[in-house]
Amino acid sequence: MPExxxxxxxxxxxxxxxxxxxxxxxxxxxxxxxxxTSVGEVxxxxxxxxxxxxxxxxxxxxxxxxxxxxxIHARSLQMDNSAAGAVQSERxxxxxxxxxxxxxxxxxxxRSQALLVTARHATLENAQALVLTGRAEGDVRxxxxxxxxxAFGAAIGAGLAxxxxxxxxxFARR
Numbered sequence: 001m002p003e004x005x006x007x008x009x010x011x012x013x014x015x016x017x018x019x020x021x022x023x024x025x026x027x028x029x030x031x032x033x034x035x036x037t038s039v040g041e042v043x044x045x046x047x048x049x050x051x052x053x054x055x056x057x058x059x060x061x062x063x064x065x066x067x068x069x070x071x072i073h074a075r076s077l078q079m080d081n082s083a084a085g086a087v088q089s090e091r092x093x094x095x096x097x098x099x100x101x102x103x104x105x106x107x108x109x110x111r112s113q114a115l116l117v118t119a120r121h122a123t124l125e126n127a128q129a130l131v132l133t134g135r136a137e138g139d140v141r142x143x144x145x146x147x148x149x150x151a152f153g154a155a156i157g158a159g160l161a162x163x164x165x166x167x168x169x170x171f172a173r174r
Contacts, residue, residue, distance in 0.1 A: 013037055020048055
């Protein structure tokens, strides 16, 4: 698989300091890059994770490429071809990525999937969310809104309670 030309010079395995030029800016920024390795916790102002796995990533600006992370806390997050368990960010963009839970002020999902999205504003482009809370626009495909999910959960809970009661009655008669 060819290297990403933007990061071709950074193929060194491990954790190291690098200079990163953000896509939207012209000012190079010091960054902590995690490349082709597995780590526990990473905390830095700017974090770049490529072809890696991490338990926890915390930073002002976080970029995750072809990697997996259990939890991410960031002011600004960019994920591409990656997976995350839980994401908490002011602004998050997920492209061709998956997450169990995304909580952000503004989130953009492009060809991505999430189980639970909690956002003040969400933009979905060819993306899917099982449960979405907040305002959404774009190609919105949501299985449940928060009220529908609550009603579904209540119905399942009531059904289990009735089934438990009936089983208890049946075994009590023996």
